[in-house]
Structures are given as structure tokens and as C-alpha cells.
Amino acid sequence: MFKLLQGTLSTYTGIVAEPVYGREAFHPITDTVKDKQPFREATTKDLEWLQPPSTNVETQTFYFICDKSGYLGFFQVIHSVVVGNVYTTAQFTFRIFNKLKKDEAVWTSTHLEDFMIKGNNFYAQNFAIELNEDGNSYTFKSAVNPESVVDLTVTKEAPGVIIGENGFSYYGTDTKNPWGSMRHVFWPRNDVKGTIKLGEKEIDIEGKAMYVMALQGMKPHHAASTWNFLNYQGPHYSAVQMEFTTPNSYAKTKVSIGILVKDDKIIAATVDNNAIHKDSEPDKDVGWPVPKEIDYDFAGYTADSTDEAIQNKTAKVVKASLKGRLDTLVLRVDVMGEIPGFVKSLAGVVAGTKPYIYQWINPYHFEIEHDGEVSKEEGSCWSEATFISE
Template identity: 35%
Template sequence: MFSSIFSTAPPIDPEAPTFHPVSEKFKDAELFGELTPKDTELLCTSSGFVTETQIFYVITEDGTSVMCQLIHSSVGVWYPTIQLTCKIYDPKTKQLTWKSINVNNFTSAPSGLDKRSTKADEFSFTYKSKSGSDYPESYSVVASPVPEVQIFLEVARPASVSGWKIGKGDEGGYSKFGPDPSNPEGYVIHRFWPRVKATGHVILNGQAKPLEGHGMFVHAIQGMRPDRVATSWNFAHFQSPDHGGVSAIQMEFKTTDVYGKKGAGSGGVSVNVGSLVVGNKLAAVTTETKYPGETNAGDAPVQCRVTHLNPTLDADTGYQKPCGVLYEWAGPSLISDKPGTYKASLNVDVGDIEQPKGLIEKVDVLAEIPKVLKMAVSYVAGTRPYLYQWINPATLAITEPGSEKPIEANGFLYNEATFIS
């Protein structure tokens, strides 16, 4: 499937599309694809170039951010590398706890469980099902990357908030790369639980701290070398207790020049997927495609969009860091008694270079990824990816179907901006 990843041979038609975004495959009524059990099973492939991840994000009631991530990386002929990353950040004390390790004795589908569950000496993600309950699916997340850091969480999806991907069926969720989508050079897919309830505790240096809050879960796969997938990524998840429970998430990537609408050289296509949860119900699933030359100020209606505001050169990274970020959503209602369109917007101030606001850290990505992945990416001249991570109090403005006056939800926004080239 990925035999052509390193090929430079042009397609037969030089202007044939080399990118097939999920954001253009499905019409409004087809955007919501409910997850099947298979969708959140790990592939754990050992062939080709595939990077797969499960990530649990939690924001507690006091604004503390907790992240647990499994990364399964298959790089060509090398044996897969399995990495566990845990990050805990308290914005009040500015204390950051971050650990990333390669795990030992990794197993997918431990005894008696399917491939939605995984374990190793240093962690376990155990999927649980309780059909017919208020929380029909959950994960028990136990992680101890080092003895000084231990995380214990129960992460549960409410029955009223379905997991989703863009589009139904086996093709749902996939953006494909290369001139032939039936035999792609690579792909990207995301599957989400957009709002979860999380309870548990962490132990840091022998001190226990209880945790309670809300967050999200994502299972994502890149079936391609990362530097060929995208030149940049944006991600955001907002959680609020207001109006019975509110969530807003977005994931956006921008393709390299090679992958575009009219063959090699027409790339720089942005694909954005997202969702809104209002009243603890999945209210809308949103997606949007933006092609090179299009601007956010155009006539096209907003569907799912992120805009960097007042970008400023950061001498530390060499990239144009935003001083603010605007997120916008619009999509058909999934709530039966509220037909029409849900809209929302959120504008967050992340500060300038000298006075950042809510900055958790700037991450030199090549310093953190597995060695074999670094070898494959870093040989590309000039590639030095950086990831900015923030968490801030924020207000989401929601316009419900049939209403012109927005309602506001106050909560916390965790957001990222990643620059690759």
C-alpha cells in the first residue's frame, strides 16, 4: 500500500489531483459517521511508514491540563517503536511535569480484550463497555513512565455524546494522498470522542492529587512520513460545564506542495475537522477545505476554520507564532428537536513573544519523537518542527439553530500550533 512513498515518478496526468480530502467526500447530511468498534482498534502494523496514536486529553475543574499519549511508529524495515508520553501542567503554579519514554513488553489486545486495549510494563489503556448505561464506553488509563510520576484515570464517554469521524462506513475519516485514491501513497485519519468525563488522581514525587474534569479522546493514524503529510497542524479542544456541558474541538492540517487539487505543485491544501457538543449532546460535526489562494475573508461560508492572528517571527523557532487564534464552527444540527445550523466562535489571546499567555511550552519536535522517526524526518534539509502548546480560560460563543443571539460558555481552551516546514 505504501510502496510508492519514496517514489518521485509523476502521475500519468500531471494535473490529476494528488490529494483527496475527507472534507470534500461527504455532503452535509453525511458528515457524521458514528464510530464502530473497529474504528478505535489499533492497527499496530509493522510494515510501511505508519504512525498511530491514542491520546487522552483532560482539563480539570481548576484548569490543570493532563495528557496521556501512546505513539506506535512503524518506519520502513525497522521494528516498531512504542512510546508513552505524559504531560501534566498546572497553570496556577506553572508547574510542568513531562515524561516521554519507549515502553517495554508492549501488547495490543491483552488477554481477554480486543485491540482497543493495550498495555506495557509502564502503562495500560483498558477499554470497557457497559451497554445501556449513561456511560456505555470508558477507558481505564494507568501510566507510570517513571516512578516519580503515576497517573490513574477513568475516562468515560456519555451516551448522549457519540464518538465520530467524518463520513460513514469504511471510507469515513480518510484523507488520501497520491493520484490514485484506491491505491494511495498514504493517508490521514482521525476518530474522536469529543467529550468525556474523567476522574482519578496523579501522584507526583510521592504527593497525590485528585483529578476530576472533562476532556476528549482521539485515535489518529498517519500512513505516511510526517514531513510529507503536512507543513503545519492546528489543534484545539475547549471544555465547559455551562449549559449542561459544552465541548468544541478542531483538528487541521495543511498539505505539502506535492499534494494538491491539480497535481504536484498545487498543494498547501488545508483540511479542518471539528465538532460541537452543547447540552452534553453532540450538536454538530463540521469540516472545511481551503485551497491555496483562498482567504478566510472570501465569500465562502465558514464551516470549520482556524485563523492565526497577528503572527510574529519567533527567533527561537524561526516560525511566525500567532499572538491570538480565532476558531470558528458551523454545521448542520444533529439534535432532532433543533433543526438548522449550529455556529460557534472562540477568540483566544496567547500573548506575544515577550509576554506569552497560557504557554505551556515550545516543543522541539525532533528532540521528542522516536529515534527512527527522527532519522526519517530530519534528513530533509531545513525541517525543524516546533509545537506551541497553550491553555487559557476562554469563552465560546454559540449560536443555536433559529436564534440570532449567541449564548456564551465559559471554560478552558487547550490549543496547539505545529510548524513543520
């Protein structure tokens, strides 16, 4: 997911490739929910900023899609901590694109001053993200950059989702004392409403949004070698798929989390998913095999399935797929080109690390099978593929 750009400031604390620890040194959250109902509803407590004492990156990211006006993109706060050098920073990143007018696009990344965290909320000069008292909506206001002034409210339509007991995957030989971690909490289907001002132009925003709060408690190139991310929003259905594959140090282990929603209900959370790259061609500048199509498959059990029913194989099965072409590239990010020179000079010596993020928005065909019925619809799909290391 856009996490490598979020985490690059921490790379200069670990510029050497890691030894090969093997699969036994990685403990994905998906292992803890094998043959169980994999999710629970996320609470307000789950959405608090954790602020661990180790090197980490915490983020709040809101992806929005407004089908009527054609606008889509994301707005995000990034909080990075590097313990070795006692370095803490915060950044507001923003992207807007119009799929109907493809030359209308803005990208900004702005340093935040005097930032402060209070429970669920994040504040800085001319910047605030607040979870409302009822726990069902966020207000996001940023006036730190005149090219991207944001005043939006994101209201939960379907419940939040967290996988397992706490959402954490751990790196290390002892899960009670891990040397790294990864965690995600999702609001998969939300309404978004408000305004975005791009210089002198003000845009009314009304559509659907997906929200994810993430923690990456280690150096990004040590945590993952590739990422795939999907945010589909349709007339009635939403689908989220987040997948990362660890580097060789942790046996190239894949972790995949999927969420399927219909209107205001979670249909299923799934951990048996695939993001299949098709018709790939090398990026001529860096050589990464960039797909022209990604098929996304989901497989799991209905949200009301009990552990006992899953183990007895009497639970109701859910399968879903999304298919479409990646014809509209929204953003191609050379991560090393986006970070400060002093970081680049150090991070660049990591053998085989040449991180690039590719983001697309395209119409996709969604199909789901559950309760003996097959449902289909067409919607908008935000896709990301991130390549970090060989």
C-alpha cells in the same frame, strides 16, 4: 495536533522532499461528505487498533482539564512502525501543568517494553489502556515512569464522532491503493476521574477530557506542513477543531474537522472551519510566526439534518466561534531535539523542515448560534499550532 512528535521515528524512511503531485493526488475525507451530513456516531469497532502493514504511527491521546484544581495536560500512547527497517516502538508521553501555579509542570516521555495490542486495548510492562466492556469508558494505567504514574478513567459523556464512512483521507492517485493516509476518531466530551502521582506527590483528578484515536499512515513531513488543534471544555459546551494543511506536494490543501457538543449531545460536526492566527511574531530561534491569539470559527448543520435537507438548503445552520488570547504557553517542543540522534541526522536533511509545536491553555469565550438562539459561556481552551515546513 502533537502528531509530528508522534511520527518522527518514521521520517528516516523518507528524507527527501516529495515531487509536486498536485491536488488530484490527495483525497481528503471532507471531499466525501460535501453537501451531506458529515459524521456518524463512532462505534467500538472504529476504536480498534488498525495496525496497517505500511509505515505508520497510531496513537491514543487523552487531553484533560480540571478547572477547580487548575490541572490540565494529556496522557498518550504512541505506536510507531517503520516497515523498511522492520522497526516497531511504543512510547508513553505525558504532560501536566497547573494554570493556577504555573511553575508546577511535568513532562515525561518513556519507552514501553513488551507491548501488545488486543483489539481496542494496548498493554506493556506496567502499562495498560483498556476499553471497558460497555464501550463507554477507558481505564488508563501507567507505572512505567515514577515521575508520572497515571491511574485514570475517562467516561464518555457525549457520543463519539467519525467523519464520513471511515474517517480516512488518502494520499496517492488511486484511493484503493493509496501510498499514505490520515484518520481520526473522537470522543469530544468526557468525564475524567482518578489520580496522578508525580514522584511523591499524588494529585486527585476530576474534570473534563477529550479523546482522539489517530492514524498517520505516512511520513509526517510528507503528510502536513502545518497543524492547528483546539480542545475547548466549558460548563455545558465542548468544541474540538482539528486542521492540517498538506505540503506543496499536495497543493497546500486544508482539511478541517470540527465538533460542537452541548452536555451529552452532539450539536454538529463541521468541515467548514477556520483557525485564524492573529498578532503573530517570529520565534527568534527558528523564525516561525507564532500567534498571540487564535480565533476559531465553525460552520455547518445540526446533527439531525438529513442529506436531502442539506442539499435542498433547508437544514438548520449552526455557527460557532471561540476567541481568546494565548497568554499561557504550556509547552514549546523542538521536535528535532526530542528524537534520537541517528534519526535527527537523517531527518534533518529534509529541506525546509524545522518542526516546532506550541501549546497553550487559556480562558476562551465561546459563542454558538443554532435553532434561532445565541448561547455564550466561558471555558478553558487547549490550543496547539504546529509548524513543520515552509
